[in-house]
Amino acid sequence: MxxxxxxxxxxxxxxxxxxxxxxxxxxxxxxxxxxxxxxxxxxxxxxxxxxxxxxxxxxxxxxxxxxxxxxxxxxxxxxxxxxxxxxxxxxxxxxxxxxxxxxxxxxxxxxxxxxxxxxxxxxxxxxxxxxxxxxxxxxxxxxxxxxxxxxxxxxxxxxxxxxxxxSELHDPAPVLNETAASKTWQGDGSVALDFSDVESNALYIDIKVSGLDATAITGATTLNMSFTSPSSGETLRSGFYFGGDNPFFVDRGLMRGFDNVFFTDKFSVADVWNMTAGTWRLQAVMDRSILEVYVDGGVHAGTVTFFPTQPLTLLSLGSVNMPKDTKIEATVYALKSAWKEYENEQGTVHGNVTSKGKRHMEYEPLF
The missing domain is CATH 2.115.10.20 (Glycosyl hydrolase domain; family 43)
Structure with a gap:
């Protein structure tokens, strides 16, 4: 102990x-x-x-x-x-x-x-x-x-x-709902997803990059991922630079639902990817007001809370200035709501309720 x-x-x-x-x-x-x-x-x-x-x-x-x-x-x-x-x-x-x-x-x-x-x-x-x-x-x-x-x-x-x-995501299978988007491309490409109909407002993203050639990569070779609210214009941005100092970043500075002097809005880490293997992987979980990223197979992990005024419902993934022989496989899953089975008709989850009603707390969706 x-x-x-x-x-x-x-x-x-x-x-x-x-x-x-x-x-x-x-x-x-x-x-x-x-x-x-x-x-x-x-x-x-x-x-x-x-x-x-x-x-x-x-x-x-x-x-x-x-x-x-x-x-x-x-x-x-x-x-x-x-x-x-x-x-x-x-x-x-x-x-x-x-x-x-x-x-x-x-x-x-x-x-x-x-x-x-x-x-x-x-x-x-x-x-x-x-x-x-x-x-x-x-x-x-x-x-x-x-x-x-x-x-x-x-x-x-x-x-x-x-x-x-x-740090890698533990088996997500129990909460995977359905494949919301899946696309494979070489070089530059992108995928966009409107997930406003995903009841949980939560996604699991798995991106695998292979065939990376360090000699063909420039400082402008990037893979980018963003989540946006079409009604408020707020965006949560993240991405990786395969060249230069190899930074992976997350930017929550465009959220307007919380203002606090200590709420640092930008984060980054240098990820020296394995040039011998020529592969790189990103796992991410986005759940209403929290983003967790597992970079380069979990060599680096980042956890970021964020508070938009309106739900983020548009996902954009894309590669820019990527060598044409590089393969990108992107799969996006909708996640089941962990609250759904406990909700009442009004969408409220009751917890900590004693038989005499002395303790009563109600949990309602943020949006």
Whole structure:
């Protein structure tokens, strides 16, 4: 068991023969970004997978620590450290500090028990302490914030970056509704989708790029993805530059439903894609007011909340200045509503209702 000594910047490691009596074994202290305090630690075993092919080549432990405040972008963030655990002491492999997300809205993720020998699975809190109590969902729904989707994790060595905990979307099959759009093209091409008739207003996007030739790519070779409201003109933009410094970006600055000085509006990360394999992949989940992206097969992950005044219902995907022999496969799925089966005739979901009616909360759609 790991326990944070929050303002001492230490994680205590405890052992127990019966999960009842616990003995302090060691401390993991003063590592990485300190912020103002340590929170929500995890010590989890992960498989180590090869960068090409994904076969399991070993296993290791990872210590994750959430800090609040003190993130590089402000507010809260989660950092992690790969290393070895001998049952009482954890030792890092190197002195690097690594972050779970390149954006601002994934914090304090906790791991599910019982995944030894396979990818670990976690869920995080999809917000940031800098503005969590002010976001507008509470105005109508009576609650604020949500969780990320379930994510699978493993350790791998990414090109030039070194060790990373890769984050991929856990099996989405239970909530896949139907294929809303599917298109394959070479070089430059695009696909547009009006998903206003998708009841959940939620999509899963899977884009696979193959046949990439680094010698034919320029700094203007991009893959772009945007979500737009036709009634308000608000747009959530994202994209990847295959040349230059290889940045992937998300821009929520064109949303007008929430104004807060700490609501940073643009995020990016450098993704040095694997030029040997010549492939690149993007997974994304867009659900009303949250976008999760898994870049380059999960080498980088970004979680971004956004608050438009009207629903985003148009999706645009496209490649620009892409070499003509590069193949792009884009598939978009509509997602089932997780609320639908619990709604009453007015579309309201009741929760926390006691038999005597002492506790009663109602959840209504934001739009």
């Amino acid at each position: 790991v326990v944070s000594y929050a303002q001492e910047f230490a994680v205590g490691i405890f052992t127990s023969p019966d999960l009842k009596s616990w003995t302090h074994a060691s401390n993991f202290s003063y590592h990485g970004l300190l912020g103002a305090q340590y929170e929500c630690p995890n010590l989890v075993k992960l498989p180590v997978r090869s960068a090409i092919g994904g076969s399991i080549v070993g296993e290791a432990h990872v210590m994750s620590i959430s800090i609040q405040p003190g993130a590089p972008l402000g507010g809260s963030v989660t950092e992690y450290f790969p290393g070895d655990f001998n049952g009482t002491h954890f030792t890092t492999w190197d002195a690097a500090t690594r972050l779970t997300d390149f954006a601002k809205d994934n914090y304090a993720a906790q791991f599910f028990y019982g995944t030894d020998g396979d990818n670990a699975v976690s869920m995080g809190w999809a917000s940031n302490w800098q503005y969590a109590q002010q976001v507008p969902t509470g105005n109508l729904e009576g609650w604020r914030s949500s969780m990320t989707v379930a994510r699978e994790h493993y350790l791998t060595k990414a090109p030039r970056i070194g060790w990373v905990v890769a």
